[in-house]
Amino acid sequence: MENVLGTKLITQIGILVHDIEATSRAYAQFFGVEKPQWSITDEVDKAQTQYRGKRSDARAKLAFFDMGSLQLELIEPDHNPSTWRESLDRNGEGPHHVAFVIKGMKEKIAVLERNQMPLLQKGEYTGGRYAYLDTLRDLKVIIELLENDGE
């Protein structure tokens, strides 16, 4: 099989947390960097958030740390249905996904779904879009695809 994603460069690790302020502070102290300000994902009308095929009001607070070539993302989800909330409720705090920057989101999702890796959640952000695929059976971790316009 060829490389489905067209890349094997992991660009991000996403970690679910209950309290983004507290965990951001802990990371900043531990790595001797400034605590980043968290942002919040867009509302559903703008983000077009879909979770398991249904529109969802879910949003999350996000904070990013640059760890070498890798980005570490802290995620504090709200209580609306999302892969973030589902994983946090099921497994507690900890790693949620590894992310890859790809091109051709629709085609990639279609190929993965044909390979028993169903779409969990997708949405838009300023300048691009994301999708989480349920790759747990085969890869033991959720994969996020990121497609940035103009890259």
Added chain:
Amino acid sequence: MENVLGTKLITQIGILVHDIEATSRAYAQFFGVEKPQWSITDEVDKAQTQYRGKRSDARAKLAFFDMGSLQLELIEPDHNPSTWRESLDRNGEGPHHVAFVIKGMKEKIAVLERNQMPLLQKGEYTGGRYAYLDTLRDLKVIIELLENDGE
């Protein structure tokens, strides 16, 4: 606080699996690379494995994939006491740790233990040594330190 580790470069993500052959095959297919041959960690007499302060016969099968600048490590532990087995039994398959290459293992472990990040497990491998620290409370993921001789 200064950077405790002297680095913020994540060099490895470790993922616990039940069947290293099957998951290695899945990764190799997914990323279009050759399936690596797994290796097994050294016996306790050579590895000097300690888990929670006690000598342990624990060993694990390991397989490595290069994912950009990051190494992805699959880990299939045996049933002796280890952080691998404990996490696999408690949380199932999935991410176990992120690793950093450091210098001065003893001093780093001492600083981390003073900061309520207790040593979970340590051992030797050809050319270096590793330590897992319980950083779950603050960082929500276990950290592994790797010290390679002659680097």
